Amino acid sequence: MSKNLNLNQTNKHKYLREIFKLLAFIVIFSSCIPQKEIVLLQDKSENKNYENPFAPLDNITDKYYLQPNDYLFINVSTPDPKISEFFNQAQGNSASTQRNQNFFFYQLDDSMNIDFPYVGKINMKGCNVKMGKEKVQEALKPFLKEYSLTFKLASNTFTALGEFRKQGVVVMQKEQVTIFEAVAMAGGITPFGKQRKMKLVRQLPDGPVTYEVDFTDKNIVNSEYYYIYPNDLIYVRPMKAKQLGIGESFSIGIITTALALYLTLQTIIN
Template sequence: MKNLKIYLGCLAVAASLFTGCIPQKEYVLLQDKSTEKKYENPYNPLDNITDKYFLQPNDYLFINVSTPDPKISEFFNQNASNSGNMQRNQNFFYYQIDDSMNIDFPYVGLINLDGCNVKMGKAKVQDALKPFLKEYNLTFRLASNTFTALGEFRNQGVQTMQREQITIFEAVAQAGGITPFGKQRKLQLVRQMPEGPVTYEIDLTDKNIINSEYYYIYPNDMLYVRPMKAKQFGIGESFSIGIITTLLALYLTLQTVIN
């Protein structure tokens, strides 16, 4: 009977070591899940990377018209003509898209960019300049490149993007990574589309995300990682339920041996 109690106590210690830990499949990234029973790839293939972002109200655009004649260039960049230091006053080249998806361009007037990505928006400005210019160079790019990270990120908030599209893992790294209590299998991506915001659920532990349409994120995307239930008990990252159960099981084992 005594040996049975010792055996049961040791079994309790071993069990606590396993049950007190977060399963590996919950936090290991890019797992091959094709061997799992009834697994089906939930992601559509990636067709292209660039030109998938569509301009939105309140976006800022960097637009500059350059011609062989500096005076003509100044005429179409009127906001910058009052300064001799172009670099210091480069903010004058920024144009904000209004609620009607228009920008007010010098001399040309309103240019509507509704339903345009960056490439299409540039083409619209070029079309608007055709009646006035024959030889010129147009710089047109998105100036407000940011995404938002919320929930179980170590560095929450608005993050600046260095490119118009970055991978979702670059975004996670830029936000400081996900805490041990973040549900990496259920990351929510909220994306602004022309018809309105759309929410997608992404499993970062599934390697099929690499070749999917959600591998890249775009300006104005929002990432949200929900916390695991363990966080509701107020347990921090450096302290685990496994520690409590292990100590309790060890105490019970020692009591059994002594008795």
């Protein structure tokens, strides 16, 4: 009976050791982040799935089509200051009364109209910035012969969600912002962000479209995703390591602590 008891205790000790080894193995290796998940500009030419249908266009303002609630900077300048002031008056509810360096803010309504002083409503449906400027110029022809027109998109923002250090709406400091600059403006991606499966939601004239972008692939530089458009949404989902409750502070110290605990338990069992 004493032999059977000792045998049962020995088997129990072996069982506990194996359980602890298994738990330690799961904790350590489930928290390891493969290098291919975090290294940028990798050469993935064989898996390249990006196309660039916008290559013939010169800049981002040609690619982006105006949307409802966009704000526009519009200013008319003529040799006569009084005439200039007349056409730069803010009228209606769609024009802001705030003035900034002689530019007025005009908001596009749900029907893609702006209410321009004296001229009336101008529809911007299906227009990019260049085409919108041409529409305003066409509307001013019956009234002015000599003038200069400034026409710019004012609402240059994108949204960063998920595993960014700074989530929220981000103001674009210039018209041409690359996806790398956009990530940097959002504080960068945390170590637990799935950079290889980044989601990019883009508003197109026919409706929103969602793309999956491999942020680690250098071929993104030659793709239609290289530049961020106004109103784009970028989402980075978390890795499983974060879902297991392992934080950014995970390091080799945790591994050594686990080994020390194992050795301590083994000594107590023995």
